[in-house]
Amino acid sequence: MLALMTPSENVARDTDVGVRRPAAADSALGSPMQAGSLQVSEAREDIFLDGDDARNVFEVLDGIVCAYRILPDGERHIVSFYYPGDVIGHCSLGTYSYSAQALTPVRLRRVPRSIIERSMAQRPELAQRFLRLAALELAATRDHLVCLAAKSAEAKVAAFLMALSRRNAAVGEDPGRIKLPMTRLDIADYLGLTIETVSRMLSKFKRKGFIDLPRATLVVLKDMRGLATLADA
Amino acid sequence: MLALMTPSENVARDTDVGVRRPAAADSALGSPMQAGSLQVSEAREDIFLDGDDARNVFEVLDGIVCAYRILPDGERHIVSFYYPGDVIGHCSLGTYSYSAQALTPVRLRRVPRSIIERSMAQRPELAQRFLRLAALELAATRDHLVCLAAKSAEAKVAAFLMALSRRNAAVGEDPGRIKLPMTRLDIADYLGLTIETVSRMLSKFKRKGFIDLPRATLVVLKDMRGLATLADA
DNA sequence: CGAGTCGTTGATTCTTTTCAAAGCCCGTGG
DNA sequence: CCACGGGCTTTGAAAAGAATCAACGACTCG
Numbered sequence: 001m002l003a004l005m006t007p008s009e010n011v012a013r014d015t016d017v018g019v020r021r022p023a024a025a026d027s028a029l030g031s032p033m034q035a036g037s038l039q040v041s042e043a044r045e046d047i048f049l050d051g052d053d054a055r056n057v058f059e060v061l062d063g064i065v066c067a068y069r070i071l072p073d074g075e076r077h078i079v080s081f082y083y084p085g086d087v088i089g090h091c092s093l094g095t096y097s098y099s100a101q102a103l104t105p106v107r108l109r110r111v112p113r114s115i116i117e118r119s120m121a122q123r124p125e126l127a128q129r130f131l132r133l134a135a136l137e138l139a140a141t142r143d144h145l146v147c148l149a150a151k152s153a154e155a156k157v158a159a160f161l162m163a164l165s166r167r168n169a170a171v172g173e174d175p176g177r178i179k180l181p182m183t184r185l186d187i188a189d190y191l192g193l194t195i196e197t198v199s200r201m202l203s204k205f206k207r208k209g210f211i212d213l214p215r216a217t218l219v220v221l222k223d224m225r226g227l228a229t230l231a232d233a
Numbered sequence: 234m235l236a237l238m239t240p241s242e243n244v245a246r247d248t249d250v251g252v253r254r255p256a257a258a259d260s261a262l263g264s265p266m267q268a269g270s271l272q273v274s275e276a277r278e279d280i281f282l283d284g285d286d287a288r289n290v291f292e293v294l295d296g297i298v299c300a301y302r303i304l305p306d307g308e309r310h311i312v313s314f315y316y317p318g319d320v321i322g323h324c325s326l327g328t329y330s331y332s333a334q335a336l337t338p339v340r341l342r343r344v345p346r347s348i349i350e351r352s353m354a355q356r357p358e359l360a361q362r363f364l365r366l367a368a369l370e371l372a373a374t375r376d377h378l379v380c381l382a383a384k385s386a387e388a389k390v391a392a393f394l395m396a397l398s399r400r401n402a403a404v405g406e407d408p409g410r411i412k413l414p415m416t417r418l419d420i421a422d423y424l425g426l427t428i429e430t431v432s433r434m435l436s437k438f439k440r441k442g443f444i445d446l447p448r449a450t451l452v453v454l455k456d457m458r459g460l461a462t463l464a465d466a
Numbered sequence: 467c468g469a470g471t472c473g474t475t476g477a478t479t480c481t482t483t484t485c486a487a488a489g490c491c492c493g494t495g496g
Numbered sequence: 497c498c499a500c501g502g503g504c505t506t507t508g509a510a511a512a513g514a515a516t517c518a519a520c521g522a523c524t525c526g
Contacts, residue, residue: 031262037316067239069379070380071465072465072466073466074316075383077382077383079375079378079379079381090372091364091367092366092368093365093368093372096509098375117361120357120360120361121357121358121361124353124354124357124360125354125359127353127361127364128350128360129358130356130362130364130368130476131324131364132326133366134324134364134367134371134525135324135326135367136326137369138367138370138374139326141374141375142302142312142330142331142372142374144378145312145374145377145381146302146304146312148303148381149310149381149425150310150425153477153481153482166492183503183504184505184506188452191382191481192382192383192484193482194482194484195506196482196483196484196506196507197402197482197483199505199506200506203506204506215491216490216504216505216506231308232304232305233306277493354470385514386513386514416473417472417474418472426514426515427514427515427516428472428473428474429475429514429515429516430477431472431512432473432516433474433475435474436474442469449474449523450521
């Protein structure tokens with residue numbers, strides 16, 4: 001899950017939870033997750049809906065997924081983005097409290113919660129692992145929350161880019177070259193802004209020399225230090 | 234922890250996690266938490282700080298605690314409020330990722346994490362319990378996040394009042410009479426607004442007949458339905 | 467009773483949204 | 497191969513919302 005603030009726990013997460021590795025023999029969750037079946041979804045296809053019985057836990061193998069909620073007034077808000085290696089729905093109660101949708105074509109490992117719960121009852125260390133996963137997700141959600149509550153549009157967009165850059169670094173990709181698999185609307189719904197504002201901020205960053213924008217879906221960071229400063233303000 | 238949106242899980246939480254009951258014989262976390270020692274803190278006293286080793290878990294017995302973070306630019310943001318029966322720090326990693334402060338004089342049960350982890354290793358059902366607690370806190374945090382991201386100042390303040398009202402109902406207090414143990418600044422820092430805006434919204438609600446404000450620290454709800462509508466918009 | 471903190475209210479400024487229109491990219495079909 | 501169409505993105509101008517700056521009022525604690 002994408003964390004918008006300091007990378008305090010990202011390193012641990014990389015080694016421990018298992019962000020995608022070149023030839024990963026092991027699932028992010030170890031043996032119980034091996035039991036799962038493969039699910040393939042197309043872009044913009046819903047994986048589950050807010051209110052559904054929380055029957056499965058998913059691990060993203062390929063592609064990108066978002067968790068979102070539709071508010072009473074019809075607005076959509078994206079709560080988080082999930083990348084390969086991330087686990088979705090491990091921390092649900094009886095029903096999912098948000099919907100999940102593929103943003104790109106995705107491959108998922110789907111594991112029934114019943115299996116996970118059974119394994120957990122037998123192996124306490126597994127429960128600890130899930131607890132840690134929950135703590136990480138909670139920390140990331142708090143980061144995002146703080147970012148949304150206290151920051152200007154400029155800082156939000158800068159923080160978003162920096163988060164993606166950090167993520168790239170964590171999985172061994174180029175931290176200076178950010179692919180945006182999501183649309184401006186997705187970004188806006190994630191940051192609590194409008195598409196116009198997101199677009200304007202990106203244009204401003206480009207005008208000021210912080211980034212390059214060869215295509216709408218590709219951001220090249222030219223002054224990471226400068227962007228990081230904006231993100232903090 | 235205070236949830237700003239639909240009361241989807243609050244009922245379960247009341248019975249399961251154990252919000253304060255008249256003569257509670259049992260701790261919210263059952264026997265392992267019984268091992269803890271009592272801690273008393275004064276108003277505005279910090280209980281732990283962002284970055285401290287996460288050595289203890291706390292259960293609020295009396296009074297109110299907030300979790301907050303100081304942003305790089307010096308701004309404070311309050312992530313959540315904790316009421317009697319709530320548990321703080323159960324979902325930490327190596328160090329706390331936020332600070333906790335008493336808003337009123339508080340009594341806390343303090344339990345070393347080492348003890349909890351030891352119990353958990355022996356009793357899997359305990360781990361499940363903590364996992365559930367984490368899921369509840371995550372859900373509440375997401376609710377708050379969505380509220381912050383997508384709502385107007387008016388809706389945020391209305392949602393805040395409704396959340397407090399629901400909490401009152403859940404613990405058997407009058408849902409129409411809300412005591413505000415926190416200052417306007419606390420509320421503002423929680424909702425991502427300024428104190429002036431919070432004050433103005435409360436004045437507006439009063440002027441329009443939705444609430445009464447006999448004292449700054451007491452809100453009487455006169456039109457809950459109406460407020461709920463505002464909160465959704 | 468006085469000082470100081472907290473809360474309210476008003477006027478102004480700034481940011482972001484809203485409304486509107488034009489540009490760009492990409493796939494489709496002629 | 498090129499023209500066309502549709503969705504996504506960018507940009508501009510106007511309007512709305514919240515923050516800021518400033519002053520006043522109310523309550524609490526010595």
